[in-house]
Amino acid sequence: MDEMGDNVFVLGADPHNRAVLDELAERRGYRIHGLLEMEELRDAHDRLPELLDDARRILDGFEGSVDAVIGFWDFPVRTLVPILCAERGLHSPSLESVVKCEHKYWSRREQREVTDAVPPFAEVPLEAEAPPPEVGYPMWLKPVKSFSSALAFRVTDDEEFREALGRIREGIDDLGSPFDWLLRRIDLPEAVARAGGSACLAEEEVHGEQVTVEGYVWRGDPVVYGVVSSATYPDSPSFLRYTYPSGLPGTVAERLADISERVVRRMGLDATTFNIEYFWNPGDDTLRLLEINPRHSQSHARLMAEVDGVPNHDHMVRLALGREPLLETGAGRHATAAKWFLRRFTDGVVRTAPGPEDIARMERDVPGTGAKVSAPPGTRLSRMPSQDSYSYELAQVFTAGRSDEDLRRAYELCLARLPFEIDEPDEDAAAGGEGG
Incomplete structure (x- = not known):
């Protein structure tokens, strides 16, 4: 445990990711510290200089060593981390390389220089x-x-x-x-x-099966370690589930890795995890790059823990501490895992939602599963933050097993144990609270 005693600060640590990190910290021997609350960062996009000063004061006031600063979320978290790290000489991608990925127009211009997989x-x-x-x-x-x-x-x-x-x-x-x-x-x-x-x-618009490449950059060299498949609801761009591993043909996975490595080098990323989203059209075997993110997908953490034995958070922390990630592909308890999104496609007010007892009962009845409620009672769906333009997320459901059939059967069993009751919106309901 070469990280023994290292102090890792997490900018905007939410409860879910903090729990994953705390469990990793026990295994690896480092210490996790919060750095500003997620609510402060989510609602203060117009206060970036003040947020930076607040974070600096916390880091400067810490009595021990500050060995790493990390963050899971996009703007502003992912762009503030390189600034804080550069000021303290910590391991991080440069601000320019991160912004180059996050500015969609700039990113497309750079991608076009190294691949024809750009629409x-x-x-x-x-x-x-x-x-x-x-x-x-x-x-x-x-x-x-x-x-x-x-x-x-x-x-x-x-x-x-x-x-x-x-x-x-x-x-x-x-x-x-x-x-x-x-x-x-x-x-x-x-x-x-x-x-x-x-x-x-x-x-x-491009068509095909959506897949996400997960990787990291160590000393300038990109490494692809996994591919996740995504499926959407019928006749909708909203995600139904992520599945790991993807099950893509080996030749397609090799092409994805090649394009990903070229794009990551072009962006100038280093000392970071990354994920790149693509569409693969099985009909004509074409690949189209959707977007590159200068971070791993925390949505895939549980899937990779189930299949590979550790969540992809582990790779982020090791890189931030200046150490190469440890890969043990297939070392987990299950051969495959999925994250499902239970959604509603019209507005409403949540009257009842599954509670902790419902989820605990589901996990007992259906082994290898879990759930996280996104819309608790009182939530007006149209007021939930960070939703796509076409649907509202009610809950996330996790399943794992030996095959895709196992994943589907478990999900169906979970749905029966996760009851939601949602009222049509009206003036009284709209005044009842936003929740979420």
Whole structure:
């Protein structure tokens, strides 16, 4: 346990990820410390300088050594971590490499330099009346900076384009303005500087099976260690489940690894985990890169713990401490695992939701399962933060087993033990509280 005594600070540690880290800390011998609450960071995008000062005061006031600073979430967490680490000489990717990934237009320009697996795309000014000529319908319209698919819209004609752009204009400043503050700290290419943090990106729609490559960069060398498959609800872009391992043909996995390594090097990432989302079309065997994230997916942590024996959080901590990750593929208790998303596609107010007793009973009745309720009683679904543009997440359900059939059977058994009652929204219900 070479990490014995090291102090690891987590920027915006939420209860779920903190619990995973605490369990890892017992096994590895380091200590976990919180650094600002997630609520402070989520609701203070316009206070980035103050947040940095608050974090600095905590780190400066700590009596022991500060050996690593990490964070799981996107903006602003993932961009504040490199700033804090650079100031203290800690291991972290550079701010420029992280922003290069997170600015969707800049990221696409860089990806295009090293792979042809990039769909047609173009910057869209907020005042545009029609889409750019190089991108055809159907297309996706999204801000150059967003998270969890918020303000991302599929559009099929000019009327939908103008409607979607109008909705984006209404909400883009929540992230666009603070993102501009970060962009001013970096020497930007002219086209990216012109777009700034409050422009949009249009991308031609691509089709196929969505997969996510998980990897890390150690001393400049990217390493791909896993591929996760994603499935959506029928006739919807909202996720139904993630499955690990993906079960892709070996040749496809090799191509994914090759593209991923080239893109990661182009971005200049180092000392970090990463995940890259793709579409693979089995019909014509084409790959299309969706986006690159300069962090691992904490959504995959339990899946990898079930299959590989440790959550991917372990890789992040070791890199932040300046140590190479330890990989033991297939060392877990199960051959496959899945994370399911129970969703509702219309607004409502949650009247009843599964409680701790319901979840504990489910875990006893259906071994290898777990659940996390996202919408407790009193929640007005349309007011939940970080939802996609098409659905509301009620709960996450975890299953593990020997085969895909095991995963599906367990999920069906879990649903019967996780009852929700949701009322149609009205004025009285809307005043009843936001929850979540």
